[in-house]
Every structure is written in C-alpha cells, then in structure tokens.
Amino acid sequence: MLNGKKVLIGITGGIAAYKICELIRMYKRQNAIVQVVCTPNALNFVTKLTLQNLSQNNVATDEFEIPDFKPEHIAYANDYDIFIIAPASANTISKLAAGICDNLLTSIACAFQKPIIIAPAMNTGMYENKIIQKNLKILKDIGYQILEPEDGFLACGTNGKGRLCDLNKIFDKTIEILNRDNFSNKHFQKKIVVTAGGTIEDIDPVRYISNYSSGKMGLAIADEAFKLGLEPVLITTKYIQRPYKVKEVKSALEMKSAVEQEFQKADYVVMAAAVADYRVKNKSEQKIKKSADDILMLELVKNPDILKALCSDKKHQIIVGFCAESENLENNALEKLKQKGCDFLIANDISRKDIGFNSDYNEVTVFDKFGNSTKLDRTGKNEIAKKILDIILK
Numbered sequence: 001m002l003n004g005k006k007v008l009i010g011i012t013g014g015i016a017a018y019k020i021c022e023l024i025r026m027y028k029r030q031n032a033i034v035q036v037v038c039t040p041n042a043l044n045f046v047t048k049l050t051l052q053n054l055s056q057n058n059v060a061t062d063e064f065e066i067p068d069f070k071p072e073h074i075a076y077a078n079d080y081d082i083f084i085i086a087p088a089s090a091n092t093i094s095k096l097a098a099g100i101c102d103n104l105l106t107s108i109a110c111a112f113q114k115p116i117i118i119a120p121a122m123n124t125g126m127y128e129n130k131i132i133q134k135n136l137k138i139l140k141d142i143g144y145q146i147l148e149p150e151d152g153f154l155a156c157g158t159n160g161k162g163r164l165c166d167l168n169k170i171f172d173k174t175i176e177i178l179n180r181d182n183f184s185n186k187h188f189q190k191k192i193v194v195t196a197g198g199t200i201e202d203i204d205p206v207r208y209i210s211n212y213s214s215g216k217m218g219l220a221i222a223d224e225a226f227k228l229g230l231e232p233v234l235i236t237t238k239y240i241q242r243p244y245k246v247k248e249v250k251s252a253l254e255m256k257s258a259v260e261q262e263f264q265k266a267d268y269v270v271m272a273a274a275v276a277d278y279r280v281k282n283k284s285e286q287k288i289k290k291s292a293d294d295i296l297m298l299e300l301v302k303n304p305d306i307l308k309a310l311c312s313d314k315k316h317q318i319i320v321g322f323c324a325e326s327e328n329l330e331n332n333a334l335e336k337l338k339q340k341g342c343d344f345l346i347a348n349d350i351s352r353k354d355i356g357f358n359s360d361y362n363e364v365t366v367f368d369k370f371g372n373s374t375k376l377d378r379t380g381k382n383e384i385a386k387k388i389l390d391i392i393l394k
C-alpha cells in the first residue's frame, strides 16, 4: 500500500532507536522508498550500517555533507512524502517546537511542508515534564501528528508512560495519511463494506465445512478502495491487520450479523465472500466419536442469503455480488443477478486453476442490472479490484 511512496524516517537519541530497524522493514515490505536521517546521538543506539542495510539507502546525519549543489535539508524536505520522527526525544521535540535547526533532522523538519508524525519515547518524568507537554502541544496545534507513548516497562527500569507506541500504530498512521492526503477525489470517506473468505460452518469442536476461498479477492478490493480514499470495513474469515476497520467472523450467521451492523451507513457493499449455502443443523458440542457404522449422516439447513436480504433492504447503497461458476458462466451470472437483485454481479470461472479461488490472479466479467457486461482479462487480484472499483464507483 506504500508502493513508490517516499518515507523519510528521523531517528533521535533514545534507546527505542533500535525498534526503528523493524519499522524500516515494514515500510520496505510495502515497497516504500525509505531514507533515514539520524541525529548524531541516535547513532549511539543503533549503527549506521544496520540502518543502511535495512533501508537500502545511505543514512544522512550531517547537514554539510552535500553530494550535489542542493542543500541536503531542503532536498529531503522537497523529495519526501512524509516525515516520521521516531523515537522523538524530549530534546528534539523541544527544538522543533522552538524552531531550532541545529542538525540535519531538525533543519529538515523546519523546512518540511508535508505531514510529520512524531512518536515520542522517553522516561516518564521527562515525558510528564510540563515543558515537554507544552512543546508537544505546540507541535500538535500546528498540525504534527503526535502518537502518544504507551505505559509499560521502560529501559530505565521503571514502569510508566514513555514507551514508544506500537510500531503498527506508526505504520498504520503513515498509510492513513498518505492515502488520505490526496483528498481531491469524490470518493473520500464513502463507506464500503467488503466481505472476504469462505465461511466456516462447525460440525463439532474439531471439524467444520468450508471452501477454498482465501479471502484475497475481498482483501484486494478493500485495500484498493482504501487507497482511493474510501472508508472500507472488511468483514473476513481470514483475519489480517489493516489500517482500516477489519471484523473477523467465522460462520455465515456471524457474517450476516456483522454486515447488517455496517449496512445502514454503507455507500457500497461488495460480497466477495464465499458464503456456505448450508450449515450443520445440530452442531455437536462434543467431538463426534467414530462409531461402528460406515456412514455418518449430517443434516444440513439452509443459511440465510445475505446478499439477497441486503438487496431487498437497500436504500441508497450500491450492492455488488460475486458469483463463482464452474459452467455456463454468463447465463448463470445473469440469472443470479436477477434473482439476488443486486446492482452488479461479478462472475468468475472457478473451473480454472489459474484464477479465482486461492489464486493471486483473477479474470472476471462484471454484469450490471441494465444488461451491460465488461470482461476484465486475467491479471493480479489488486489490478482486478482497481478495475472493478472503477466500474462500480462510476
């Protein structure tokens, strides 16, 4: 979700500096371009070599080491999309609040006109010091994003507030800001509910009925929607952490209730989940024992049709269904579109092994309620998701 984004990380002199090594990896895993800038004291806690290897970039510390004609602090301030200062020491916070520019990091911050995230980390006494609190407020008031430190065991051996916040918080905030910073689009803050994964219908405490849906298609739609500035709610049987709301569910009944809770305020609903049509009638509370009989009979009852119920309850929402077909794709899809009453139905051919269930690729045809259809050729699920969104958001 950070593909090609330019992330500038400022590390100041604090023991939590070592944690930033992992943060760099998190950004790199998302294909971000990472540049690390350290205060001279930061390098007492973590080595330049480590940071260089992880960021796959040089590490800048000296304002006057100018490789070309551009002053370093101005070049970084112009080039990078976001500046994350973590850990932010009491010293650096106070310098930033006072506009002091006595090293490369503080000079860049002073010139930086895009979002800045500050993640303080220090001893509790320092953090609670009124001057530091006042300085943090100054930074907050001028638009810096402050990610408060957490309570816990501190390197100085005491318990209290001052631990660097969870790295996921810094990471999620970065994604949120970078994606929501391009607010120019009309989809901003439209709510999209997306379901993903195969539902799990218990037989007994150890066995269940499910299907091969990996949840990748639904996840790709939620991710791409988020990048467009929409507000996704992903309801999934395959939990994954994301910078937007994710609800984990198991059975069709749980999925139904989670979708219903989100439906009224939704602008779009995309049912990419493979919902089991049937569940076990009397699920056993105890593990079913092997008996002398060769046959075990399971009685199944129909699950509610979530998509159909939403469509008959629909007000302003645009509702999109998926259908997995192994034969007569077009006829079955058109029949299903009519029967469910949705605005769009996206059909995929599950007889093919190179697309659909549990694949990273898909090839689909999007049918709309007016009888139009658009074929989307085989490509990665994120590309397919972008094209689907392109159609339904119109």
Ligand code: PMT
Binding pocket: 196, 197, 198, 212, 213, 214, 215, 216, 217, 218, 252, 271, 272, 273, 274, 275, 276, 277, 303, 304, 305, 306, 307, 308, 320, 321, 322, 323, 324, 325, 348, 350, 356, 357, 358, 359
């Ligand atoms: O998860 P992946 O591995 O990435 O694979 C993606 C996918 C192949 C699962 C996905 O693209 C897909 O086709 N999802 C729908 C599969 C499915 O259940 O199709 P269906 O024809 O049985 O159902 C049609 C629609 O009704 C679906 O939107 C389904 O969510 C919905 N439904 C079905 C049954 C039910 N009881 N309630 C429902 O809401």
